[in-house]
Amino acid sequence: MAEHIETLQLVSFLAVAETGSFRKASARLSIGQSAVSRRVQRLEDLLGVSLFERRPSGARLTAAGSCFASRTRALLDDLDAAVDTARSAGVAGxxxxxxxxxxxxxxxxxxxxxxxxxxxxxxxxxxxxxxxxxxxxxxxxxxxxxxxxxxxxxxxxxxxxxxxDEEGLFLAVQADGPLASREHLEWEDVAQATFVVSAREPGPEIHDYIIRRVSDLGRAATVRRHRLGREGIMTLVGLGLGVSLVADHWRGVQYPNVAFIPIGAEDERxxxxxxxxxxxxxxxxxxxxxxxxxxxxxxxxxxxxxxxxxxxxx
Missing domain, CATH: 3.40.190.10 (Periplasmic binding protein-like II)
Known part of the structure; x- marks a missing residue:
């Protein structure tokens, strides 16, 4: 199936997804609206699923369309990077x-x-x-x-x-909160805290690690996953919505109202x-x-x- 999907179909699909409209997508791509519709329809036929809910007010991604969109963006970004790399190598060597x-x-x-x-x-x-x-x-x-x-x-x-390298662990905490005054934290000190982690890598690994460490204390950890990147998670910490676990190399960037406190034993790296x-x-x-x-x-x-x-x- 994949060999029959064309790049132009993917580009048109993403344009509709990002603009929420076949008309706006056609304007962005400088082609007729009927051409955009045909490309997306052909893509849906190949996949065997509907990618959009078509309404008079515009086009809304279905559940399948939403999943496909995230993968398609990564695929096209990767393709662009591959083209740039090939051109660079061909010219400069x-x-x-x-x-x-x-x-x-x-x-x-x-x-x-x-x-x-x-x-x-x-x-x-x-x-x-x-x-x-x-x-x-x-x-x-x-x-x-x-x-x-x-x-x-x-x-x-x-x-x-x-x-x-092997790096020490730090807890990102609200800088004007009570934990920020501590020079060092043990896991017992934060067993009842709310941890915030990213749904993206390395968030899932951090989530599992927190669960294990708090479970060792006979408690159930409270961990909230958010579809945010590194900066977004640190923003939540600064707002007092939770704490987050980081390795040493994450501390090279300062975030508003966030402090990093060492946590765990010295050999916990x-x-x-x-x-x-x-x-x-x-x-x-x-x-x-x-x-x-x-x-x-x-x-x-x-x-x-x-x-x-x-x-x-x-």
Missing amino acids: NGHLRIGLIASLSRGALRGVFESFLAAHDDVDLCLIESDRSELLTLLNHRRIDAVYAAGEPDNTVGDGLTV IPFSLAWRAENDNPALRRFLSLARVEAKKAASSPFAASQSPDLSP
Whole structure:
């Protein structure tokens, strides 16, 4: 089925979804409204589902249409990135590096790797992709990205791996709230708190980790998932709507009325690792991995390096 779906059908579908109207979509695309309708109708016929509820006031996504829209946006964004990368490589011939991330580059070991890499190889076309773990591993296995950086120890079933750093845990709290005056928190101190996490990665992993840690105390954790990114979750914390768990490297960005307080035992640390395919002979990747190994040695020799790390896998 997928081979019969055309890019123009997807573009027209998204235009209708974003404007809420076939008429407005046709104006955006500078084509006739009948052409937009035919493309969307053909797409619905191929999928076997209705993507829109058609009303005199406009077009509203069905449940199937809403799910399809989110995936289609990611697909077209990925296609655009692939085209840009191909054009860049064809013109400049300077190489490319594509890294999938479930982490922040605001501070920490990985930021150090990127700083060193960019200083030495500013001619390499660098592309960074944030998505959920499943999609990133799929892209990695199909060689559409070169490496993935995420929480957890290296997974040998994925390919080669390297633990780059192990980071301490912090609780994001309301800066003018009672918890902000503490120098350190134990899990017992927040067992009754409301935790807010993202429905996106790494939110589901953080959710499971909180559940386990609070359950160890014989309590049921209160965790609220929101369809918000990192900034949105921190906004909720600043407004006093809950607290949130973060690793050290997330603290490189300041948020209004949010403070970060260390939580848990000193050896309660989260490993972060790179994964890549052994057969990938991209020279840019090999240079990047060399710098990552240097950074990993620095982190391993740090006085804060831990002998034990909590499992933050889902």
